[in-house]
Amino acid sequence: MSFCFSFSGAGNVLNAILDAILIFCFGIGVAGAAIATVISEYLTAFILLSKLNDKVQLMTPNVDAGRVARYLKSGGLLIGRSLAVLMITTLATSMAAREGAISMAGHQICFQVWLAVSLLTDALALAGQALLASGYSQGSYGEAREVVYKVLQIGLITGVALAVFLFLGFGALSSLFTVDSEVLKIARSGTLFVAGSQPMNALAFVLDGLYYGVSDFGYAAYSMIVIGVISAVILLVATYFWGLAGVWAGLFSFMTLRVAAGILRLGARGGPWKFLWSGVERESA
Structure with missing residues (x-):
């Protein structure tokens, strides 16, 4: 859980830095804020998935249909x-x-x-x-x-x-x-x-x-x-x-x-x- 918080925090810091660069340096305005958010979110998600893949098997050929159904119900x-x-x-x-x-x-x-x-x-x-x-x-x-x-x-x-x-x-x-x-x-x-x-x-x-x-x-x-x-x-x-x-x-x-x-x-x-x-x-x- 600690690495989750640390990378999430790093993603927020990156978002703030990109905001300043894109909004003030490049003058993109609101579009720059949106681009900064998208970049930081995707990068954070990629890093977290990579770290999670080191600890658990994200993709497996053995799929439990019951668990998938419960997951989809809870997610819905x-x-x-x-x-x-x-x-x-x-x-x-x-x-x-x-x-x-x-x-x-x-x-x-x-x-x-x-x-x-x-x-x-x-x-x-x-x-x-x-x-x-x-x-x-x-x-x-x-x-x-x-x-x-x-x-x-x-x-x-x-x-x-x-x-x-x-x-x-x-x-x-x-x-x-x-x-x-x-x-x-x-x-x-x-x-x-x-x-x-x-x-x-x-x-x-x-x-x-x-x-x-x-x-x-x-x-x-x-x-x-x-x-x-x-x-x-x-x-x-x-x-x-x-x-x-x-x-x-x-x-x-x-x-x-x-x-x-x-x-x-x-x-x-x-x-x-x-x-x-x-x-x-x-x-x-």
């Missing part, structure tokens, strides 16, 4: 989940664009900082996923329970810390994106959205990792589709009444509903999450 569920997330972020961007160029520019500053900082907690999700999968697959349910509780606690603490950091520093941070006073005014009006949503964002990403750790792909996908539909309605209604603030309210409700769905799933005492409560029930008995 996750594609549906990703499409639901993409639908909400695309709809939010579309609604923000209808508020005008200045509002759209301010929204993009808020959205990019909101998303980039939120993804820092994705590392917790990956770690939690790996640790939970290890304990769960080996039947070490006590260890698996501890992983769930600790990862949720650390995620919440991390989210609160990020919220405080952004609340205090978002004004200065937004100045790195533009010097336009009107755009900055719009962006800084979204400080509460960017900062206040970080605890919810952290928990949402951590819960995603926990779903994957016990292969709860069905719930992860179907709940996200339902949440996506509800959040789309909230986005449309809130934007109609409150404009750009409604877009941010819609995105915040999207993350809040994800957390609520996760808490309901963990507390259901059924499916792959029975292990969370088996020890509690024995202690109470």
Whole structure:
């Protein structure tokens, strides 16, 4: 896993370097940013596949049809989940664009900082996923329970810390994106959205990792589709009444509903999450 993180990080650094060269040195602009992203993604994928091929056999003549079917089913569920997330972020961007160029520019500053900082907690999700999968697959349910509780606690603490950091520093941070006073005014009006949503964002990403750790792909996908539909309605209604603030309210409700769905799933005492409560029930008995 360490080499995965190192090469992914190297790919991001390469992307940033190519961005600077293609955008500023060659003056290609947005097309240069796109080219930089494509080059870095393909190079990172090629290196990771090469390294993975040294450890496992990627191509084998013996194909287990049952495993392939399970893989395709899980992959299809996750594609549906990703499409639901993409639908909400695309709809939010579309609604923000209808508020005008200045509002759209301010929204993009808020959205990019909101998303980039939120993804820092994705590392917790990956770690939690790996640790939970290890304990769960080996039947070490006590260890698996501890992983769930600790990862949720650390995620919440991390989210609160990020919220405080952004609340205090978002004004200065937004100045790195533009010097336009009107755009900055719009962006800084979204400080509460960017900062206040970080605890919810952290928990949402951590819960995603926990779903994957016990292969709860069905719930992860179907709940996200339902949440996506509800959040789309909230986005449309809130934007109609409150404009750009409604877009941010819609995105915040999207993350809040994800957390609520996760808490309901963990507390259901059924499916792959029975292990969370088996020890509690024995202690109470």
